[in-house]
Amino acid sequence: MTADKLLEAVAPLVADLGSGLPAEELYRRLLQSLRLLLPCDAAALLRLEDGSLLPLAVDGLSRDTLGRRFRIAEHPRFAALLGAAGPLRFPSDSALPDPYDGLVEGLHGDLPVHDCVGCPIQLHQRIWGLLTLDALQPDRFSRGDLAALQLFANLAAGIVTVAGRIEQLENRVALESLRAEGYRLAAAPRARELIGRSTAMRRLVADIETVAGSELSVLIQGETGVGKELVAEAIHAGSPRAARPMISLNCAALPETLVESELFGHVKGAFTGATSDRPGKFELADGGTLFLDEVGELSMPVQAKLLRVLQSGQLQRLGSDREHHVDVRLIAASNRDLADEVKAGRLRADFYHRLSAYPLRVPPLRERGRDVLLLSGFFLEENRSRLGIGAARLDASAQAALLAYDWPGNVRELEHLLGRSALKARARHPQRPRILSLTAEDLDLEGRRAEVAPAIEGADSADSATDAPRQGESLQQAVDALKRQRLLAALAAHGFNRAAAAQSLGLDRANLIRLAKRLGVALEPVK
Template identity: 60%
Template sequence: MTTSHILNAVIPLVADLAQEMPERERMRRLLAALRTLLPADAVALLKLEGEWLRPMAIDGLVPDALGRRFRLAEHPRFAQLLAAGQAMRFAPDSPLPDPYDGLVAHQGQPIAELHVHDCMGCVLQLGGLPWGLLTLDAMQPGRFADAASLELLQAFSNLAAATVATAERVQQMAQLAHSACSIGTIKAPSDRVLLGHSPAMRRLQKDIALIAGSDLSVLITGETGTGKELVARAVHAQSSRAAHPMVSINCAALPDNLVESELFGHVRGAFTGAQTERSGKFEQAHQGTLFLDEVGELSLPVQAKLLRVLQSGQLQRLGSDREHHVDVRVIAATNRDLAAEVSAGRMRSDFYHRLNVYPLQLPSLRERDSDVLLLAGYFLEENRSRLQLGGLRLDGAAQAALLKHTWPGNVRELEHLISRAVLKALSRQDASASRGRPRMLTLRTDDLEIGPGPHMQQPPQPEPTSMPATTTSLRDAVAAHERALINASLKRHHGSWAAAARELQMDRANLQRMAKRLNIEKS
């Protein structure tokens, strides 16, 4: 390779360091330059996050690779690269499994059943500490055999580190601008993270960064399965309250007779069974965040009792006259149209406006373009790790099917579909193999079962009921019809009163009172 060739690839990257540009574009240019210098079929930039490596940018790999996270303990090649501290190459006959087997793309499609035969990589150092890895893979053995390839990669790693440092400084400055009032340490809320590069997700992430720096109440709305709790945790994690607890409560699971006790606490003897004094969820979330999931399920009397604490932070434990003051940021979530609930009289307007100070509308998976494959990659890697498989991939037809599907159940449907498909493919493979699990498991469209089926059906309609032949009055006929509808709905939803109430478009407490009047026993 000539000096001019090297300069032509490197000089634009040096110029980019002084330019403002999106992080993804900066990383894309970095990898594109690397592929012009070294004859790789695929390159990737991975960031070290504790015991995981997360792809930040890829070139030459299938799209779902960007959604995967690689645990170091399960990928010895990555662990060796980090331990080496410098550029190193693995021999084509290395017995160590390659994390990218089956993930290298050819014209946008994965190369079926071919494995990486030559790979090398190096550590990126920032401030004397390992930031992550640059990896290069080739399908042809011996592609990186010459010593010059290692030397060039090691030299390029310094420029790559400068590019990464610039991107991180830009990101940090943006975060400071959004949350100048934030203090404390931001903790990772859970293993699950918000993934997505679609315009809809970028808008959502900007809104989260904007609202996180304030103490305004947030109302998260969106279809079932869109990840409302993940958004709530992201808001909390980026706020000044991140060092304090985030307490979650599922409003649909609150028994009517224990709502006040759960939310506000109680004193000893407040009711039968109250043997000790107990704080409620609001006090447990003091100086932190209280997440009210399925807030649309709260009855009107409970909404009225919540208004005071939302307005002033004052509450009384059940059975006590003593006031307690709490400093709590409230985040609520629902898949209902709460404005319509107010119009229908099932929600107090003052309670609704207390919650809806800053609304966050979550996009459905149908609105998120190629995020489907990124999320699929995340769930594929989860299943690969859980089932201890060598490799897990989607064939081209399966990728196309995922992109074409309308996803009525959103991200949760995708997660469950991938998990089922992996088990089906594993069962199919085990039935055809004489021994051991396969090195590479490929999911096909028949494993996904996407198409007309139970998950595509319309929501069940109330079952038709016939009028009792012995009815002697209109009141008896109406009661019989109501009883049949409620029983049928409860049967469909396996005894869930909250789900039945949603289907019948009633408040749950009102439904249970009606059931009591109609002599329908609770299961």
């Protein structure tokens, strides 16, 4: 390698540092220049965070690699690179499993004997991440190439600094630590991060960053399964309250008689079964955040009491005259359009306006484009660990099928689908495979479309039956009639399986049951 060739590869990157390009583009150009200088089959830039390596940019690896989180404890090659004082080259006959098995573009099956090098990236005397190169040709890299890799690792550190990533990453580490403490206090599991690079997700993340540091109430709206609770956790994690717990309550999962006790607490003897004093969710969340999921399910009387607490910070436990003061930030979520609920008279207007000081909409998965592949990589990496296999990947047919599907159940449906498909694919192999490759046939998305089709056809016929308003029928009566027809069609199409019918309609099971009772729809077939 000549000095001129090295200068030719590095000079454009140095010029890019002052160009104001987004960090992702700078990272991509870094890898392209590195592969131009050191020809190879794959390159990756990975950031170290909480015991895992997160790919920020890849070149020559499959797209779903960007959604993966490589746990250091499970990948000895990465552990060796992070522990190295500088560039490290693995022997071509190294017995250590390669984390990129099944992920190199154009290669199916195990990686053959190949050449693998990597270098840790340091910022402020701390390991920030890794640069890795893989070549299918053995003995591709030389000692001089290692020196060039070290130079690019230093350049990567400079790019991170110029892009302003240092402060963001340090804040992220601090916030993750605070959030973990909050979850320990709340005795709740730690949340996963939001994954996605689509325009819709970038807009959502920008809104989260805007509102997180304020004290405004936030109303998160979106379809079932889009990840509204993850958005709430991200807002809490980015707020000054992150050191305190975030307490969650699903308003649709509780009988109406218990909602007030759950929210405000009770004293001994307040009602049958109240054998001791018990604080409510508001008191548990004091100083932190209260997340109310499916808030549109609350009754009007509870809405009024909740509004008083939000306005004054004062509450009384059931059965007590003593007032407690709480300092709580409220984040609410619903899969309904709550503005329509106000118009229909099922939600107080003052309560709605108090909730929606800053409204957020979580986009459905069908609006997020190739994010489905990033999310798939994340879920496959989790399932790979659970199933005890070396690697899990999607072949081209599986990726195409995922991109073509419309995802009525959104991210939750994708997570369950990949877990189920990986388990089925694993069961096909008498011996545990090193690389599990999922195909479109494993996913069987066409079969899922066929399952949903009868409910859609039934809903369409219901539409035609109710298109014309009846004599003397009000708008609300017409809306209820349409809901009744759709509900009956979905239940009939799924053999009165409530969970399946709810999924086809984009509802939670509890919401479907409550709606059926309100509309007078039988939940069992008429005999």
